[in-house]
Amino acid sequence: MTWRAAVLLLAGVPTLPFWPDPVPAVAVMTAVVLLLTAVDWALAAPLHGLTVDREGDRSVRLGHHATVTLRLANTSGRTLRAQVRDGWVPSAGARPDVPPDRVSRVGPGGVLLLPNRLTPTRRGDRPAVTVTVRSFGPLGLAFRQRAGRPATPGWTLRVLPRFDSRRHLPEKLSRLRVIDGTQVTRGRGQGTEFDTLREYVVGDDVRSIDWRASARRSDVLVRTWRPERDRRLVCVLDTGRTSAVRVGDVPRLDAAIDAALLLTALAARAGDRVDLLAADAAIRATVTGTGRRDLLHRLVDALAPVHPALVETDFDLIVAEILRRHRRRSLVVLLTALEPGALAEGLLPVLPRLAARHRVVVAAVHDPVLTALTTAPPVRPEDAYAAAAGWRALAERDRVRAALGRYGVTVVDAPADRLAPALADTYLRLKALGQL
Amino acid sequence: MTGPATATVGGPQPAQPAADGPPPAAPVRRRRRRHRVLVPLALAAALLAGTIAAHELDQPDPGDPGFLSPVATDDDGGSRLADALRARGVTVARETDLLPALLGLDRGPATLFVPAAELLHPDTLGALGELPAGRRLVLVDPSRRVLESAGLPLVPTDRRWATRAVGPEAGGRPCAVPEATRAGVAAAGLQRYAAAPGTAAALDRCYADGLVRLPGRAEVVVIGASDPFRNDRIAEHGNEALATGLLGVHGRVVWLDLDGPAPAPTFGRPGGTGEPAWSPTPGGSTGYDGDGTGEGGPGGPGTATGDGDGSGDAPDSAGPPPPDDHPLLDAFPPWFWALLLQLALVALLIVLWRARRLGPPVTEPLPVEVRSAETVLGRARLYQRARARGPAAATLRTAALGRLRGRLDLPATLGPAEVAARVAGPAGGTPEQIHELLFGAAPQTDAELLELARSLDRLTRTVAAAPGRPTEGDPR
Known part of the structure; x- marks a missing residue:
């Protein structure tokens, strides 16, 4: 039944005064329209x-x-x-x-x-x-x-995911090459791992001269260093309730994914092995960095369907999972939020077990609303109360930071658009210092 | 987002929650939810329809040919009653028209048995109320219209769903009809009767008003149920004794057996017996359209009538207006009404066209919405509602002090007075003012708190902007 059937019946309405008997005429016209409709229905493609x-x-x-x-x-x-x-x-x-x-x-x-x-x-x-x-x-x-x-x-x-922080990658890679010593060939690589001995050329740091090796040969030899390779990096994404908080217009989790992608791209280029774990009350996604070629692609694919869940994150489960999988010392990057309640009750009790074996970095997206509350000059009485509440939240966050610092945890706390480069800088610094 | 957001990429990890549960189950659940409503409704409708259909089938229709006929042997017939009467020596005279039946009554005391008074033509009903003395009229389940037309001061009252066997003294009233007391329990409890309002007729009532005797010149017995007379139930309880007792009291029964609606009476029958022909009964029947059927016309305004045709609202005396008489109908030509009808059909077609949508709406699995700094803002509102100016001021002062210590490299062991003195230099104020600002009394009003917050903000900004120390990007 379409509008055409109705229009067909409507077209018959003006003829009614000219029929000798109008009521049967209505029946006749309706029957004709219905018959045509039925025929049309029967002729439609099945x-x-x-x-x-x-x-x-x-x-x-x-x-x-x-x-x-x-x-x-x-x-x-x-x-x-x-x-x-x-x-x-x-x-x-x-x-x-x-x-x-x-x-x-x-x-x-x-x-x-x-x-x-x-x-x-x-x-x-x-x-x-x-x-x-x-x-x-x-x-x-x-x-x-x-x-x-x-x-x-x-x-x-x-x-x-959009992976907006890709634009930071060339700059971070060039810094990585500096650390590696491959770009500034005259300089001494800033790594800590012994690489090779080579002949001294003018301009080399005299502190790198290996006197013992030079004595054995009739030439002056310098040691070259390179950063450690084949280290392990574990990215842990917290997808619990604190990751659902909207910072700007996107959930906090999206900023964390962005940072994890940049870190992975960088670490894969630096020759480290990257594993990924996304979890809240259950494990949501895991990626193990066996194949290095398509690691980033697999990571993006695995993280795409991960969404925040309104549950409390089970740090006990996460720590047990990390300890079960990674027996060698690794860098564990925990992307979460510096929420006093969630971290103090969830993470701090299990953190000693984790920090005893691994090097831990906690990266969190800073809430811009909190900054706005505490820095804007107050205009109304509500602003004064809001500023007080904001300062109190900041003080609690600082306490959590201090508690984390006691276990040797590095804390990276940055606004959403700065988190990825800040985390990459932390990684590069740790690598340069040989603390992986 | 509560949906399974699981991805397993690389590595043989077995601990993954199953992700293939809900999607195929969703349409099934929706269909089930529809069934949850439809199945009980359909069951109830089927039960109701079945009950009503069974009841309609079970109830005998007085309009059927052979209903309580002395020659009909089926369940609705009255052949067993006729046989029982003959066995008691009662003469049974079957008449198929009212006029011969009335003539038969004139020959001596007799009982006129009218099982289906509805079938009589309305113009002839008045004759029933004017029988000669010493006759008895037995009416089975007459409707209000019949009672009024016959001039009997009775009205039907409430009606049961099905016939019930009751004792003659049921209802707590002694029964003055000797045939009923002799018969005992009988299936007479269906339609009840009462005296018409405004008439002071002395009634003998039995079987909880299911049987009423109206004494008079010719006595009238009205019984609400046809069951005691019918072939299928005459053998139960005292039905046979009641039926034969009611009919056989005069030794002769004139049994008016109509097999269809009686035709209109003809006035002055050609070749008649010289008996005066029908005269229009005064009062009551002129309002009916003369189509000859008592059945098609609207019944009385009572709650229930004999065969359930109580749909008319107009009182009987006025009668419903004939359909052609409506003034609105004459005001417009017939094609106008046909036009309205066709436009209504067009509207129906449009409804049918618009009612079908091109596929169901698609739902969006909505993401979880948690506003940032929700707890902080909530706490701020709690502070304000509780008028917690003291704690709010203390928090603000502690935070400002912390920032000033960081800026000016003040040791934590410094006392309040020394801090005020050290801050006063770069901030440009007297130490007393600074001391009052940083360590003063708690504010008492919202305005004071706001003033304090502004002053602290100004102080930290002035100190941060003061030369001598490199300012950092973070103003806090």
Whole structure:
């Protein structure tokens, strides 16, 4: 039943005064319209003769466009006139090239391609939900439409994190090369691990001259150093309730993911092995850095569907998991929030076990609202109270920092846009000092 | 986000929560939720419809041909009653029209048995109330219309869902009808009758008003249930004794057996017996349209009538207006009403068109929304509601002191007076003012607290901007 049937019946209304007997005339006209509609319905292309599948992108970086094409094949013997609606979740940002209210025609055995441009607005897995086909008859009076027919082909577009901190990578890599001693060849590498002996050239630091080796040969030899390689780095992402807090417009977890990606890219280039663990009350994602080539890609893929959960993070579980997997000394980077309640009750009791074997860095996203509360000049009485509450929160955070510092934990506390470079700097400093 | 956000990439970690639970279960659950509403409703509707249908099938219809007919042997018939009467020596005269039946009554004392008074033409009902003396009229389940047309001062009152076997003295009233007391318990409890309001008729009531005798010149017995007379139930309880007792009192029964609605009476029958022909009964029947069926017309305004046709609202004396008489109908030509009808059909088609949507709406799994610094702002509001100016001022002063110590490299062991003296230099104030600001009394009003917060803010900014020390990016 479409609007055309109603219009057809409406067209008969002005003729009513000219019929000898108007009431049976209504019955006759209604019957004619219903008969035409029934015939039209019977002549519409059958829905079971349609097959639908998709092709296109499986993953896209947040902020970029993807195209997924719906292929509608008409295997029936009739011409298909259909409206097709491809339903995606709203955050997939689907914009079909063919709007759903346009009627497309497909001949018998033909194939209709319906490209869909997707601009996702959120990270994670964005699924396609339903395909609805409305098959009209040749007169356009009636249509066939049935839920679940043709069957909706499943498709999930994985939206990868944006990785905005990529722009910091070249600068950090050049600093890494300086540490490595490969760029400034005359200088002494700042590493602590003995690399090779080579002949002295003018300009070398005289403190690097290995006198014993020089005595053995008739030449002056200098020692070269390089930073330790093949160290282990474990990134732990806290996906519990504190990571759900929105800093700016994105959850705190997204800033943590960004920092973890930059750190991983840097460490993989420096020759360290990176493992990743995302957990709250349960382990949400794990990546082990066995293959170094596609490590970053696998990491991005694993972190894309991770979302904050409104549960308290089980640090006991996280520490047990790290200790079980990593027996060698590693650098454990814990990306969480400096919340006094969550850390004091969750992390501090189990921290000694972790700090005894590993070097621990706690990285947290600083809340800009807190800074605004404490630095803005107060104007109204509410501002004074808010400033007092903000200072108190900062004091509690400093106490947590001090408590963490007693176990030798390095704390990186930075605003959301500065966390990734700050964490990378901390890593480079630790590497330069040979404290990995 | 409570959905399973799990990814296992690389490494044989077995401890992963299952991620394939909810998605296929969702439509099933939705369908089940719909069933949860639909199944009990459908069950209740089916039960109700079944009960009503069974009841309608079970209740005999007085309009059926053969209903309580002396020659009908099926369940609704009255052949066993006729046989029982004959066995007691009672003459049974079957008449299929009212006029011969009335003529038959004239021949001597007799009982006129009318099982289906509804079938009589309304114009002839008045004759029932004017029988000669010494006759008895037995009416089975008459409706209000029949009682009024016949001029009997009775009205039907409440009606049971099904017939019940009761004793003659049920209802706590002695029964003055000897046939009933002789018969004992009988299936007579269905429709009850009472004296019409405004009439002072002395009634003999039995079976909890299910049987009423109206004494008079010709006595009238009205019974609300047809069960004691019917073939299928006459053998139960005292049904047979009651039926034969009621009918056989005069030794002759004129049994009016109508097999359909009686036709309108003809005035002055050609070739008649010289008997005066029908005269229109005064009062009551002129309002009915003359289609000859007593059944199609609206019944009385009572709560229940004999065969349930109590749909009319208008009182009987006025009668419902005929359909053609409505003034609004004449005001417009017939095609106008047809036009309205067709426009309504068009609207229905539009509703059908718009009612079908192109696929269901798609839901978005919403992310968790936790505002930042929520607890801090909440605590600030708590401070304000509790008027905690003292603790708020103490926190502000401690924080300011901490910042000043950091800026000016003051040792932590310094006393308040010395701190004030050391701060006063770069801040540009007297030590007394600084001491009052940093270590003074707690503010008493919100305005004082605000003034204190402003002064502390100004002090720390002045000290931070003072030359001599490199300022850092963080102003705090």
